[in-house]
Amino acid sequence: MSPGGEAGNSDERLHNVAAWREAPFYTEAERAALALAEAATRLQDGAPGxxxxxxxxxxxxxxxxxxxxLDLEIALTNFFNRINRTIKEPAGKTWD
Known part of the structure; x- marks a missing residue:
């Protein structure tokens, strides 16, 4: 079984999350959570929040x-994204 499948998500769902608006794999609740995450994350491009x-x-x-x-998970993810950007650590690489 794939890593995504073990967590309850298919690889197809995981690989298409960047296109969540167009992809048919997500429930309305998941779309609401993804919209919240995206709106809370986009700070630099003039997005309305x-x-x-x-x-x-x-x-x-x-x-x-x-x-x-959800809010705490979004904040934690944003925190690690910014730390990784600061120390130039690629996303997905484990810390030693």
Whole structure:
């Protein structure tokens, strides 16, 4: 079994996450979470951030506790992305 399949996701879903809007593999709840992550992450290109529409969609699919967990996971991922960028460590490489 592939690494993605072991975690409950097919390789196809994992490889297409960058095209989540067009790919048919994601539920409405997953799309809401991906929209939240994308909006919270894009800071430098003038993106509007988390809009009321995104927030309403997230609230339609997740509890307050789940949204808190999503927010923390997004923040943690952003933290590691920025640290990796600072120390020029490629994404996906394990730290020793």
């Amino acid at each position: 988390v809009t009321d529409e995104i927030w309403q969609e997230v609230n339609a699919h997740f509890t307050e506790e789940q949204i808190g967990a």
